[in-house]
Amino acid sequence: MTVTGAGPGATTGERMPVGTVEIRELECFLVLAEELHFGRTGERMYVSQGRVSQLIRALERRVGARLVDRTSRRVRLTPFGEDFLGALRPAYAALRATVEDARAAALGDGGPLRIGFQGVAGYGFMEVVGEFEDRHPGCATRITELPLSDPFGALHRDEVDTAAVLLPVREPGLVLGPVFSRQPQCLAVSRRHPFAERSLLDVEELAGSPLVGVAAPAPEYWREAQAPARTPSGAPIPRGPLVGTLQEGLSLVAANRGALLLCRPTSEYHSRRDVVYVPVTGLPESALGLVWHAGRENARVRAFADAVAAGLSRLAL
Known part of the structure; x- marks a missing residue:
C-alpha cells in the first residue's frame, strides 16, 4: 500500500510506502511530543539532534503532512500532529503489549532475566536474586554493572530488563518499583x-x-x-x-x-x-530503586519486583 497524495500541510510531494514506516520514527515522534525539544529528545534516544530531525522529516514524508512546527524559540505539534499523536499513542502501546504478552506466554516464567545494578550488588540484593532463581528455576538471571554516568541507558536500549539504580528517577517511560537500601x-x-x-x-x-x-x-x-x-x-x-x-x-x-x-x-x-x-x-539518605521500561514489562520483571519488595526489610540493612 502506498500514499496516493500529500495531505494538508505536506512538507514534500514525495510518495512513500506506508508499509516501510520505521518503529524508530514513531518512537522519536512520541518522545519529541513529550519533550518539545530536539536536543532533549536526542539525549533520551541516544542519537544526535540532527538524527532526530531526520527521523521526524522521514515520518512526515510517510504520513504526507507536517507534524511539528519548529522555530528558534520553541517546538510544538501542528494540529495534524496532535491528531496523529492521539491515534498513535494507544496503538503503539497496544503493539508493545501484544509483543510482550506473546513473549510471556511463550516463555511462561522461564527464560533469562537481565538485571542491571549501580553501586554494590550486595547487602541482601544478591540473596534476593538467589531466592528468585530458587522459586523460578526456569528463569536464569544475568547481572550487569551499569556505568555511574549512564543509569538509564541500558533500560532504554533494551540491554537489561530491570535495574537497581540510585534515586531519583524521573524518566518518562520508566516505572519505579520497590525502593530499598536507604543509607546515610x-x-x-x-x-x-x-x-x-x-x-x-x-x-x-x-x-x-x-x-x-x-x-x-x-x-x-x-x-x-x-x-x-x-x-x-x-x-x-x-x-x-x-x-x-x-x-x-x-x-x-x-x-x-x-x-x-x-x-x-x-x-x-x-x-x-x-x-x-x-x-x-x-x-x-541515598536509596536504590528497582526500575524497568513500561513498554517492556513482562511476567518475569513483575515476579522479580515482587521478590525485591518481599525482601525490603533485609535490603534496608
Missing part, C-alpha cells in the same frame, strides 16, 4: 584532604571542597542529586572533575582532585588506604 551518605576524600582527620561533617561544610561530579549522558537532575551544586542554605559547592565510573571518581579522590559523595555500603565495600570516608549530616 559520606564524603570520600584523600588522606591529604583537610577533612581527612574529621569524624563527622555538616553538609554546609561542603561549600569548602570541590565535588567530583557525574558526566553525561546521565540526566542533569540525576547528576545534581549525586553532586549538588549548593548546600541546603544556598552556599555554592565548587565543581570538581566529571567521571563516568565509580573507580574513576575514587582515583581522582585519591589524587586529591576533589571529594565524592557515596552511600555507606559503597564506601565500606571500596575501602582503600589512600581514601578516607567521613559521614555527612544534613543530606538526604
Whole structure:
C-alpha cells in the first residue's frame, strides 16, 4: 500500500510506502511530543539532534503532512500532529503489549532475566536474586554493572530488563518499583584532604571542597542529586572533575582532585588506604530503586519486583 497524495500541510510531494514506516520514527515522534525539544529528545534516544530531525522529516514524508512546527524559540505539534499523536499513542502501546504478552506466554516464567545494578550488588540484593532463581528455576538471571554516568541507558536500549539504580528517577517511560537500601551518605576524600582527620561533617561544610561530579549522558537532575551544586542554605559547592565510573571518581579522590559523595555500603565495600570516608549530616539518605521500561514489562520483571519488595526489610540493612 502506498500514499496516493500529500495531505494538508505536506512538507514534500514525495510518495512513500506506508508499509516501510520505521518503529524508530514513531518512537522519536512520541518522545519529541513529550519533550518539545530536539536536543532533549536526542539525549533520551541516544542519537544526535540532527538524527532526530531526520527521523521526524522521514515520518512526515510517510504520513504526507507536517507534524511539528519548529522555530528558534520553541517546538510544538501542528494540529495534524496532535491528531496523529492521539491515534498513535494507544496503538503503539497496544503493539508493545501484544509483543510482550506473546513473549510471556511463550516463555511462561522461564527464560533469562537481565538485571542491571549501580553501586554494590550486595547487602541482601544478591540473596534476593538467589531466592528468585530458587522459586523460578526456569528463569536464569544475568547481572550487569551499569556505568555511574549512564543509569538509564541500558533500560532504554533494551540491554537489561530491570535495574537497581540510585534515586531519583524521573524518566518518562520508566516505572519505579520497590525502593530499598536507604543509607546515610559520606564524603570520600584523600588522606591529604583537610577533612581527612574529621569524624563527622555538616553538609554546609561542603561549600569548602570541590565535588567530583557525574558526566553525561546521565540526566542533569540525576547528576545534581549525586553532586549538588549548593548546600541546603544556598552556599555554592565548587565543581570538581566529571567521571563516568565509580573507580574513576575514587582515583581522582585519591589524587586529591576533589571529594565524592557515596552511600555507606559503597564506601565500606571500596575501602582503600589512600581514601578516607567521613559521614555527612544534613543530606538526604541515598536509596536504590528497582526500575524497568513500561513498554517492556513482562511476567518475569513483575515476579522479580515482587521478590525485591518481599525482601525490603533485609535490603534496608
